[in-house]
Amino acid sequence: METAWSLLISIFGRPEVWFYTLLGTIGGIVVGAIPGLTATMAVAVLIPFTFRLEPLVGLATLCGIYIGGIYGGSISAVLWRIPGTPSSAFTTLDGYPMAVRGEAGRAISISTTSSFIGGLVSIIFLIVTAPFIVKVALRFSEPEFFAIAVWGLASVADVSGKKLIYGLISAVFGVFLGTIGLDPMTGAPRFTFGLENLQSGLEFVPIMIGLFGLSEVLNEMGRTETGQRVTQKIGNLLPTWEDVKRIWRTWVRGTLIGIWVGVLPGATGGAMGSLMAYNAEKQVSKHPEEFGKGAPEGIAASESANNATVGGSLVPLLTLGIPGDTITALMIGAFMMHNLRPGPLLYEQNPQLVYGIYGSLILAHFFFLILGLAAARTFARVLNIPRPILLALIVTFCTLGSYAVSNDVFNIVIMALFGIIGFIMERIEMPVTPMLIGLVLGPMAESSLRTALKMYEGDVSVLFTRPFSLFFWVLTAAMLIIPRIQQVKAKRQAAAVKN
Amino acid sequence: MMLKRFAIVLASVALLGGALVFGGCAKSEKSFPKRDITIVVPFGAGGGTDQVARVLGDLVDKAIEPAVVIVNKTGGGGAVGLTEVSKAQPDGYTLVLMTSNISTLKWTGHSKLTYKDFEPIVAVNYDAPALIVKADSPWKSYEDFAKTAKERTMRVATGAPGGLWQAGALALAKRAGLQLNIVPEEQGGAPAAVKLLGGHVEAIVVPPNEAASQIESKQFRVLGVMAPDRNPLAPDAPTFKELGLDLDIRSVRGFLAPKGTPTEVIKTLEELFKTAWNSKEYQAYMKKTGSNAIWMGTQEYISHLTSEYEKYHALLKETGLAKE
Numbered sequence: 001m002e003t004a005w006s007l008l009i010s011i012f013g014r015p016e017v018w019f020y021t022l023l024g025t026i027g028g029i030v031v032g033a034i035p036g037l038t039a040t041m042a043v044a045v046l047i048p049f050t051f052r053l054e055p056l057v058g059l060a061t062l063c064g065i066y067i068g069g070i071y072g073g074s075i076s077a078v079l080w081r082i083p084g085t086p087s088s089a090f091t092t093l094d095g096y097p098m099a100v101r102g103e104a105g106r107a108i109s110i111s112t113t114s115s116f117i118g119g120l121v122s123i124i125f126l127i128v129t130a131p132f133i134v135k136v137a138l139r140f141s142e143p144e145f146f147a148i149a150v151w152g153l154a155s156v157a158d159v160s161g162k163k164l165i166y167g168l169i170s171a172v173f174g175v176f177l178g179t180i181g182l183d184p185m186t187g188a189p190r191f192t193f194g195l196e197n198l199q200s201g202l203e204f205v206p207i208m209i210g211l212f213g214l215s216e217v218l219n220e221m222g223r224t225e226t227g228q229r230v231t232q233k234i235g236n237l238l239p240t241w242e243d244v245k246r247i248w249r250t251w252v253r254g255t256l257i258g259i260w261v262g263v264l265p266g267a268t269g270g271a272m273g274s275l276m277a278y279n280a281e282k283q284v285s286k287h288p289e290e291f292g293k294g295a296p297e298g299i300a301a302s303e304s305a306n307n308a309t310v311g312g313s314l315v316p317l318l319t320l321g322i323p324g325d326t327i328t329a330l331m332i333g334a335f336m337m338h339n340l341r342p343g344p345l346l347y348e349q350n351p352q353l354v355y356g357i358y359g360s361l362i363l364a365h366f367f368f369l370i371l372g373l374a375a376a377r378t379f380a381r382v383l384n385i386p387r388p389i390l391l392a393l394i395v396t397f398c399t400l401g402s403y404a405v406s407n408d409v410f411n412i413v414i415m416a417l418f419g420i421i422g423f424i425m426e427r428i429e430m431p432v433t434p435m436l437i438g439l440v441l442g443p444m445a446e447s448s449l450r451t452a453l454k455m456y457e458g459d460v461s462v463l464f465t466r467p468f469s470l471f472f473w474v475l476t477a478a479m480l481i482i483p484r485i486q487q488v489k490a491k492r493q494a495a496a497v498k499n
Numbered sequence: 500m501m502l503k504r505f506a507i508v509l510a511s512v513a514l515l516g517g518a519l520v521f522g523g524c525a526k527s528e529k530s531f532p533k534r535d536i537t538i539v540v541p542f543g544a545g546g547g548t549d550q551v552a553r554v555l556g557d558l559v560d561k562a563i564e565p566a567v568v569i570v571n572k573t574g575g576g577g578a579v580g581l582t583e584v585s586k587a588q589p590d591g592y593t594l595v596l597m598t599s600n601i602s603t604l605k606w607t608g609h610s611k612l613t614y615k616d617f618e619p620i621v622a623v624n625y626d627a628p629a630l631i632v633k634a635d636s637p638w639k640s641y642e643d644f645a646k647t648a649k650e651r652t653m654r655v656a657t658g659a660p661g662g663l664w665q666a667g668a669l670a671l672a673k674r675a676g677l678q679l680n681i682v683p684e685e686q687g688g689a690p691a692a693v694k695l696l697g698g699h700v701e702a703i704v705v706p707p708n709e710a711a712s713q714i715e716s717k718q719f720r721v722l723g724v725m726a727p728d729r730n731p732l733a734p735d736a737p738t739f740k741e742l743g744l745d746l747d748i749r750s751v752r753g754f755l756a757p758k759g760t761p762t763e764v765i766k767t768l769e770e771l772f773k774t775a776w777n778s779k780e781y782q783a784y785m786k787k788t789g790s791n792a793i794w795m796g797t798q799e800y801i802s803h804l805t806s807e808y809e810k811y812h813a814l815l816k817e818t819g820l821a822k823e
Contacts, residue, residue, distance in 0.1 A: 044571070048553060138697035182575075184685040187607060187661030196582055199575035199609065265693045320696065321712025322689055329543070329689075333550055339787050343712025406579075407570060447685055454682050455654055455699065 007352055011359035020057045021360040024064025025367040031065075032072025035082035035394065036209050036401010039069025039270075043330050047337075055338035056353055060360035062334055066327050067119060067310055067364040070270055071372065074111040074303055075379055078104060080394055082213030086204050087270025087306035089436060090278040092212050094291065094298030101294060104380035109239050110247070110296050111303040112372035118255045118304030120365045122311025125259055126318070127358050134319045137263045142452035143463045145264075147472035149445035154476045155279040156434040166430040174438020177202055184447035185454065197410040204271070204439070206402040206415040211432060213398050214419025217391050219426065238373065239296075247300040250281055258305030262312020262324050269313065269325030270306035272440055277305030279437075283479060292433075314361070317342050318354065531591055531764050535566045538754070539595045541580025543573050547708065547790070551624060551752055552596045554784050558775035576600050576662065578610040585616050589757040591764035594620070599663060599750040602804065602811045607661040608822035614804040618760045621772045622753035622795035622803065624785060626706040627726030628657070628667040629736065633695060634720045641722040641742050644702065648677035655679045656691040656700040658709075661820055663811075667725050667748035668704035669818035675744055695719065706750075707732045708789035725749075732789030748814070751793070751807070753800050769797050 011017055024046075031042035042065050050058035073084030078095035091111060098107040125133065156171040157164065180191040181201030192198040239247075254277040261273035281301035282291045291298050313324030321343030323329035335342050340350065347354055383390075402415035425432055449463075456462040463469060538556050542548045552569050560567035572580035577600045587593035595617075604610035630641065638644040647653065658664030660683040672679040682700065684691045691703045692710040696718070703710065707730045713719040714732050721736035725746040729738060739746040754772060756765060775781060776794055785792035795803055815821035 048569075051557075138693070141694060141697060141699040182609075183660070185660055185683060187576075187609075187659070189608070196575050196579050196610070199578060200573065265690065316693075320693075322693055322696075329546075333546065336550060336784075336788055337553070339784070341712055341715065341787075344716040344718075345712070406574070407572060451682060451684075454680070457652075457680060 007355035008359055011352075011356045012363075016054075016057050017060050017356065017360055018363065020053070020061045021064040021363045022367050024061035025068035025364045026064075026371070028065035028068025028070075029072035029075075029368060029371065030068075032069035032084045033075040034401070035076045035080060035084055035213055035397045036205070036399075037404060038085040038205055038401075039066060039073065039087070040085070040326050040330070041404055042069045043327050047330060047334050050334060051337050055340060056356040058338060059331075059334065059353070059357055062331060063357060063360045064364045064367070066331075067307070067361065068368055070307055070310055071112070071115045071119075071303075071368045073306075074115065074299075075108065075372075078107045078111060078299075079379060079382055080213065080390075081216045082394065082398065083208055085270065086208055087274055087309070088302070089208055089212070089271060090274045090302035090433075091299055091306075093278070093302075093433065094293070094295050097292070097294035098296075098299070099380075099383065103294070104383055105376050106239070106243070106296075107294075107299060108376040108379055109373060110243060110299045112369060112376070113239055114247070114251060114254070114300040114303035115307040115372075116365055116369040117251050118258055119307030119310055120362070121255045122259045122262065122308040123314075123358070123361045123365065124311075126311045126314050126361075130315045130319045133259075133263050133315055137265065137316065140264055140468060142448040142455060143466050143469045144472070145448035146445060146452055146463060147469035147476075149441045149448060151472045151476045151479070152276060152279065152437060152441045153445060154480060155283065156437055157480070163429065166428075167434045170425070170430050170432065171434035171438040174435035174440075175442035176438075177207075177435075178439050178442035179446070184443070185450050195410075197406075197408065201443075202414060202439075203405050203411055205405050206411040207418045207439070208436075209398045209401055210415035210418030210420075211422040211435075213394055214415060215422030215426060217394055217398075218419060218423040220387065220391055243296050247296050250297045250300040251304050253277065253280060253284075254301045254304035255308045258308025259312040261305070262309030263315045264312075265316045265320070265322050265324055268309075269327070270309045273305040273309035273312075274302040275437060275440060277301040311361075318346070318357070319344065321346075531767050532563055532565050534592060535568055536563075536591070537568045537570055537593050539580045539584050539593065540569055540571050541573065541577035541595065541597060543571060547626065547788075548596055548598060548752060550788070551790075554781055555623060555772065555775045558778055558781060559771050562771060562774060575609050576604060576607075576659070578604055578612070581610060581612050584755070585612055585757055587757050589618075589759035589761075591756055591760050591768060594754050594756050594768070596752060596754050598752050599625075599807060599811065601755075602807045603661075603663060603666075603815060606812050606815045606821045606823060609661070614755070614801075614808060616758055617755040618758055618765055619800040619804055620754040620756055620765055620768050620797060621776075622751050622793065622800045623772065623776055624790050624792050625726070625749040625751045626708060626790055627724060627730075627747075627749045628664040628704045629707050629724040629730065629733070630671065630702060630704055630722045631695065631707070631710055631714070631719050632702045632722060633698075634718055636701070636720075638702075638722065639720070641737070644722055645675060645677060648675075648679060652678040652680050653702060654682065654700045655702045655704060656682045656684055656694045657704045658691065659683060659685060663748055663750050664705050666811075666814050666818050666820055667746065669820070670746060670748070670814060671704065671725075671739075671744075673817065674746065692719075706790075711789050714789070726791065728791055730789060730791065731786050751795075751803065753795065753804075765797060 028042055031037045032039050046065055050061050070087050073088035074091045076082050076084040077088040077091040078099050081092050081096040083089040083092050095107045180198055183190055257277040258273040261268050278301050281297050282288050313328045316322045316324045317328040399412055402411040405411050538552050540549045540552045556567040556569050572583050584593055584595040601614055605613050632638050657668040665683050668681045689709055691705050694700045695703045707714055710719055721733035723739045723742055724730050724736055725739050725748040
């Protein structure tokens with residue numbers, strides 16, 4: 001432990017590390033905040049520029065971009081209802097309504113502090129417990145992933161709001177959208193209509209931008225009243241004590257869920273982490289009806305979880321050399337370009353580098369905390385731009401962002417299509433969240449079920465008898481049964497009171 | 500007065516005409532490449548193909564005046580990027596770096612394109628799948644593994660469905676008479692390595708560079724490589740040829756240009772890539788990543804693709820992965 005401390009201290013003493021991490025963090029926040037440009041894109045585009053730098057500095061910059069990017073997405077989610085990155089999709093649900101009420105500053109300060117806490121705790125977990133966590137994570141395989149996906153899908157019932165049938169339709173539609181592409185086990189094309197662009201399925205980003213951002217623009221255009229501007233209440237920088245008392249438990253839950261989702265190797269990232277945390281939070285809340293209307297817990301859950309997945313994803317990357325999500329997969333490439341391979345040998349051969357990375361990860365969090373809080377007022381003032389200009393800017397960014405996903409006009413068409421779909425869904429009061437859940441978890445459920453059955457040659461019992469998957473099944477059962485029991489109890493009590 | 504004016508006009512016209520003539524001369528002296536070259540990578544940023552494109556692209560960029568730009572166009576196992584370049588102007592400014600998927604996409608029904616729709620330039624490296632087990636497993640050699648696999652069914656993870664690694668695994672089972680339950684992994688080699696690490700499968704069939712970290716730290720053992728040469732990451736592991744089995748499942752990476760690109764342009768590109776390939780940086784990089792650096796000039800690459808096209812058709816038919 002002594003050498004670890006001294007290594008960390010020596011890293012903090014190097015000005016280049018501070019400078020490049022700061023640069024990376026600012027770059028990440030800006031790109032993350034621009035609707036349509038995601039953290040993944042920022043890392044992918046900027047990776048080649050870091051090759052010229054010395055390995056530690058180059059990797060420190062990438063860490064800054066990663067962390068800044070995941071945080072930055074929340075800014076446009078709150079201000080413009082467009083998630084800057086998929087990880088912030090669930091922040092829009094409560095962040096934007098809060099901003100519409102005139103509390104944009106409050107929303108931003110809650111999301112900034114939540115991101116900071118979730119992220120920093122996950123980095124500490126990474127530094128202290130990585131080798132242990134990873135051993136547990138390796139015990140997870142397809143049967144467990146299936147159980148987790150079912151748990152997530154079952155929660156659709158709770159996020160559907162009043163019209164359950166609409167929620168189910170939305171969820172099924174999402175699952176259907178997730179099937180478009182190549183079959184995960186046989187590679188056969190499904191619903192691709194001969195279009196090569198659909199062979200890898202629909203991209204999440206254009207759907208998200210269209211569904212949230214463009215649909216809101218269409219919505220605003222439909223409004224005949226003009227100039228209904230709510231003045232933004234710009235108060236304290238930090239969240240109020242009442243808010244903290246409400247959300248500190250959310251921070252704990254969100255962070256743990258986020259770390260865990262990040263650690264699971266594979267394509268599990270911020271989007272899934274924030275989805276799970278948001279769902280879990282809604283289920284344990286005493287006021288679930290507030291979610292979607294500007295509940296601070298909603299923002300806190302989504303943002304603490306999505307930044308916590310960063311630390312989580314870095315666990316398999318650094319300890320095993322295996323990516324925990326798309327961005328860490330890109331980072332393996334960055335390591336290779338510097339002639340380094342992440343994994344167990346890296347700790348032995350190059351401890352200064354590993355501790356250097358830890359140091360810059362910690363620094364990046366403090367940077368975005370300060371920047372985010374200090375800039376909260378300026379960010380909130382963006383909403384005071386005259387509406388027509390703001391809407392035009394949003395449409396521009398939506399279009400550019402969708403194009404940037406694949407350098408292809410096809411995704412602009414997808415974005416426009418989902419803008420219309422989102423607009424219609426809102427008009428008929430069909431909830432959008434179940435569709436997102438279906439889109440994210442549907443493919444995971446399908447491929448993990450089929451792979452599990454293939455692995456264990458059709459032995460269905462395997463799905464239920466393994467300890468970790470059993471845990472999630474019990475959780476699902478509890479989630480479905482307990483509210484019904486409570487309902488029955490409440491009815492009996494009401495009947496008793498009447499008599 | 501008029502004469503003076505006329506003289507001035509005549510002089511300017513002469514100068515202008517001269518400038519145009521000599522300007523044109525100067526332009527035609529500077530030949531290909533006159534502007535930026537775009538290399539399309541049909542796979543994701545940070546992956547194996549992307550990295551090779553960036554390393555070589557960077558080296559070529561330093562050697563020429565214009566820049567070399569890398570663009571990712573993912574989808575369909577490479578089909579999307581390939582289609583894009585097949586439709587580009589055949590002037591040598593748009594190229595694609597493609598794997599041997601160019602010889603499989605038609606047979607698996609993912610694309611109508613084949614090598615015949617392009618002008619191959621050069622091939623620069625290959626990856627080949629290997630049979631890999633955990634170091635602490637009871638199988639110290641391929642013979643041990645084969646013995647167990649003939650007695651009971653063994654669980655083996657591999658790469659994407661319809662891809663070459665899966666074809667390799669299926670061919671191994673068929674040609675060696677092994678009972679293997681082959682589980683494809685949609686996301687490719689890295690998750691397969693995770694499955695092996697967690698003990699959820701008993702072996703994996705993926706290229707060594709997709710499990711490099713664990714091979715280097717001696718947590719994994721390579722039992723056999725499906726290529727004519729041994730792999731730099733596991734120099735003690737025999738090739739399947741040495742083990743007496745015919746298994747050569749190389750995925751060769753090469754640059755291609757749209758059909759109709761002029762021969763001189765292809766030749767210039769061949770020379771540029773040859774210099775880059777021979778550089779210390781590229782060779783060291785290949786060794787570090789555990790990939791096999793090979794060189795095929797234009798003619799060699801064309802004849803390789805011609806035979807590979809039929810060979811992989813037969814392989815895919817044999818393993819039941821072909822749609823036609």
